Amino acid sequence: MSFLNYVTPADSPAQQFARKQELFNLLDRIGQDMEIPPGRYKEAEEKYLAVSDVLHDCPTLSQYDPQVFAQGSFALGTTVRPLHGDEYDLDFICFLRQAHHLQHTQRQVYDYLHKRLANHGVYSSMVELKNRCVRVHYADKFHLDITPAVRNPYCQRGGLYVPDRKLVIWKASHPKGYVEWFTPIAALKPRLRLLEKAIEGRHVALGTTEKLPEQQLPRGILRRAVQFMKRHRDTYREQHPLHADYAPISIIITTLAAHAYQLAVSLGEYDSEFDVMNAVIDLMPRFIGIEQDWASRRVYTVLNPTTDGENFADKWNDPKYYEVFTAWHQAAKHDLRNLEVLRGRDEIQKSLRNSLGSVETDRVFGLQTQRINQAREQQTLHIPAAARPSIAAAAALPVPRNNFFGK
Secondary structure, three states, X not given: OOHHHHHOOOOOHHHHHHHHHHHHHHXXXXXXXXXXXXXXXXXXXXXXHHHHHHHHOOOOHHHHOEEEEEEHHHHHOOOOOOOOOOOEEEEEEEEEOOOOOOOOOHHHHHHHHHHHHHOOOOOOOOEEEOOOOEEEEEXXXXXXXXXXXXXXXXXXXXXXXXXXXXXXXXXXXXXXXHHHHHHHHHOOOOEEOOOOOOOOXXXXXXXXXXXXXXXXXXXXXXXXXXXXXXXXXXXXXXXXXXXXXXXOOHHHHHHHHHHHHHHHHHHOEEOOHHHHHHHHXXXXXXXXXXXXXXXXXXXXXXXXXXXXOOEOOHHHHOHXXXXXXXXXXXXXXXXXXXXXXXXXXXXXXXXXXXXXXHHHHHHHHHHHHHXXXXXXXXXXXXXXXXXXXXXXXXXXXXXXXXXXXXX
């Protein structure tokens, strides 16, 4: 029996476990690479504080005691670099604590914010009008979307109203409450089985996984699942242009994933974190409400769990939205599960490039190759000693070649 065949038995439990763990670690690294880089995060923070100071110093806005805070993926820790380009979308709320929805129109609170920035020497050429927010552009780096808000007196949980300029109505929202709802769910720990990875100590031929850099705190399974699906949605939209306008928005993906993760964690044990990610995607459709209205038409709901009156799927009265969600969801399920049956580094990289884009995928694989080659040259690449007491004293065995995912 050759050494190669001995260290890579086909479909051993140890190999299956190691493959799943390495797959999750790859997705973890790609998710980390899609996040806003530390340097740009610091710059965005400085710009955000500067804009906040300008708003607080406004003679008009200051009468209403403005409070500025982050919302969306920036606050949730699920930011994803755009598929093309490098400009991040960062969302903020300007909460006018002393304004009242019966005393101020939607147009008024929007104009307070817009006029302050449009008439300011620094920001006048950087401001763009949007339906619910004022966008401040920082060319080729990021843009800040600032949404004005007032208190929603009908929400007992501290919710807000945000203006919809086109519909001329107040829309219920609760961005801070949403973060407070999402964060403890993301912190839940699934129960992972301790598999018999050491049937024979040498079977663990994939023990070359590097840890995340210590300065980067791990995001956890839920956040990585959300990032995977948001980026997969972006590539799906590009590959299916007729579906592009109907692809699910990020808040729907995030809400369904959080509900699904909370349920998945409660259901039992899993072999690996990769299996938990699969369970999350599988369970998401359970949390879409489907009813019939008076005309026997289907009504779809993905409710904001933190305030009454906000249906994230309010556009789904056009059934095309649900049809495209279903098609995209099936594609995401398939592409994630298919990774497990692929063999060979090139096949996995090709699949991830197709579903997540080439930039981050190629960068992560390139860095991994570089580190493995350096470790091999320095003879520091080893198969870890087995964990079972009977063979725990066995020495780690040098790995003579890259045996990534078996073949």
